[in-house]
Amino acid sequence: MDSISRNAGGMFDAGRRLAQGLCGLGEEVRVFGVEDGHSQADMGAWAPAAAELHRCRFDRRLGYAPTLGAGLHHFDADVVHTQGLWTYTSAAAGGWSRRAGRPECIHPHGMLDPWALKNSAWKKRLVLRLFERRHLQRASCLRALCESELESIRALGLVNPVCIIPNGVDLPEPSAASVREPWMQGQKVLLYLGRLHPKKGLLPLLQAWADLYRAGGLEGWVLAVAGWDQGGHEEELKSQADALALPWLDVRQMPKGSAPLVFTGPRFGEEKDRLYAASEAFVLPSLSEGLPMVILDAWAHGKPVVMTAACNLPEGFAAGAAIEAKLEADDLTVGIRTLLAASDVDRLEMGAKGRQLVRDKFTWGRVAQQMHQVNEWLVHGGAVPDCVQR
Template structure:
C-alpha cells in the first residue's frame, strides 16, 4: 500500500538552512519507500514569492507567509492537506503553521510525528526565553504531547530535549548528506580558475549562515593568529546573513583582505568547488542540531574544527575526522581554534589520515537513502501501532 505523507515545514527556501534540505531529500526518496509525499509550506525566506518552489515542487500547498495559517483560508488549506495524508511529519516547532497542522491532525485523527531540528536545545530555548516559555505552555506543549513520535538526529539532541519532553516516544535517525559530484581535482581546478589569486593558499572553509550563533568572527580572529606562522593560510566565508557587514569590517581591521574571500551563498557545483579548494572545515558554533554542511564537508574529505555544541561531534572525533575545541571561555575560542588549525597545517600526513577518516565516516553514517528508509519505517510503525 502506498503511504501518503504530508511534510509540513514553515519554509522550503534553500537559504533557510537544514529543514528544507531534509524535506527535499525525504520527498525525493518517497517513491523508493512506497510512499507518496506532499509538502505544506510558506514563502518564508523566498525572494521570488515562491515561484521557484512551485517549479521545484509542483504538487505542494503554499501559503503566502507563516501567519497565513491562522486565517480562515489558511486553516482551510491546512485542513485539506492534512485530510489527504495517512501521516503528517512536522519539521521544526515555534511556528503557527506547524501548530495549526498539528491541531488539524488531532481533530481529523491523522497521526503526526515531529522533528524539532534542534529547537528544544537549551541554547535555542534561551533565545526569546519568555516568549517561548509562554508559547510552550499555551500551544507548543500540546503539539509535542500529541506527537506519535519525536524524531531526533543525534543522541545529544534527544538528551538535551529530555528536560522538556522526556525520553518517551523518541527515535534517533541520523540525517544524510550529499557527496561531491565527480572528480575532486576537477572541482578544485575549476574553483581556482575563477579565483586565481587564492591559488597556492591552504584554505579553511566556513560554510553557513553568517550569524552570531555560529561565531564566524572567531574564524577570522583565529586566521589572524595562524598567519603569524603560516602566512599562506586563508579562509573562505561561504554564506550570507545579518553578521556579514560586521565580518567584512573585521576582515579589514585585521588586515586580512588578501586572505579572506566572501563568496555569498553557494549551492550546487559552486558549493562543491569551494569545498574541493579547501583543506579543512571550521564550525565554532554555539549550537548545531546536526549541521548538514559539516556532514557534506566530511563527504568531501575535509577534517573538521568544531565545538561540542554540534550534536555529531562524538561521531567525528571517535572516527579521527576532526578536532573539538574548548569553547567554555568565549575569549579564548580564537586561540583554541588557531591551535587546531595549526595542527592540521603542521602535519599534512595527519590531515590526510583525517580526510580519509572523514569520508569513511560520512559514507557509513550520513547516507540519505538509509535516513529516508529509517524515517519511513517509523511512519509505518506509527500507523501499525
C-alpha cells in the first residue's frame, strides 16, 4: 500500500483487517508502506502483521520510496498483494514480482471504475503509459470487490484471472445505549463519514438537505458530516451551505449549539464507532466506489442507509437495508425524504436487515478464507477457487 495509516481512508481498515485475517489462517504477512503524517502512530494497528515503513522522496503524492523494492526483496515473499494504483508502490511491487518470478495480486479498490479514470484523467493516462498498464497486464490475478468492478477491469481489455472478493467488516456488539454529544441532544442524526472529496457527492447532498430545510421537512434531524478534508473540499462545502442559507456548526470550534448541518472533523477508532452508534441512519451519495467500508460499518451497527447505485452494493437494496438515491439533488431529496418519513420501527427494521446481510456475506473471517484460497492457488496451483473468474 502507498499509505498504511488512516490517511488511506477505507483502504486502511480494508487492508489491515484482511492482513490480520490471513495471519489468523497461518500466513506470515508483512505490510510495506510509505511514510506519512500518521504512519508511525498507526503501525501498531496492523498487528500481528508486521508493518514496514519506507521514506518518501520528492512529492509525497507520487509515493516514491526507493528502498521499498529492497524491502520486498529481503522479505522474500511467496506472493505480493498490491493495494491501490497510480503511485510508485505499483511499480515497486510489479518490478519485484517480475524479477523474483513470484505471483502478484492487484487490488484496484475501485480505481479502474469509469468515474475514477476520468478524475485527473491526463495524469492517469500518463501513468498507464509509463508503467501501470503493463503492471496490470502482468498480474497473476486481479481482485474485484464486486461484479461492477469486474466489468470495469474487463472494459480496459485486461484478460487476467479475477477473484471477486468483497471487503468485510467486524460486527460490534449491540449496545443498549449510545453516547450523545452536546450537538446531538434532542435531534436525530443522519451521518456521512469518510473523505471530504467531490466524488462522494456531498455538494448535491447539501443541496438536497437545504431543500428539505427550507420546506420544513427535517423535523428535528441533523446532517453530520464527519471526515477529513482533501484538497480544500470542506471549505467548499461550508461556502455552499452559506450560499444555500443552510445554517451549519463546526463542533471543533463550537462544541455546543445546534444547526441542521454539523461538521465534526475526522473520527477514527472508538470515536468513529460511537458516532455510528449514536446516529439514526447513514448516507453515501457517491459518484464512484469500489465497495465502501463505511456502508458495511453502518449496517454492522444496525443503521439504515441511503446510497447511490455507484456504491456497488445492490444486495442492500434487495435485502431492504438501503434506499436508493440518484446523484441529482432532486432525486437525492426524494431518497432522503423517504428515510426521514419512515417510522422509528421501520428504520430499526432496515438496520437489522443490514446487520444480517453483513453477518451472512461480509464478515472478515469469510473474506480472509476466500483470499487464503486464492493465495494457495497462486503459489501452489491446483483447483481454481470458486471466486476466480478466468
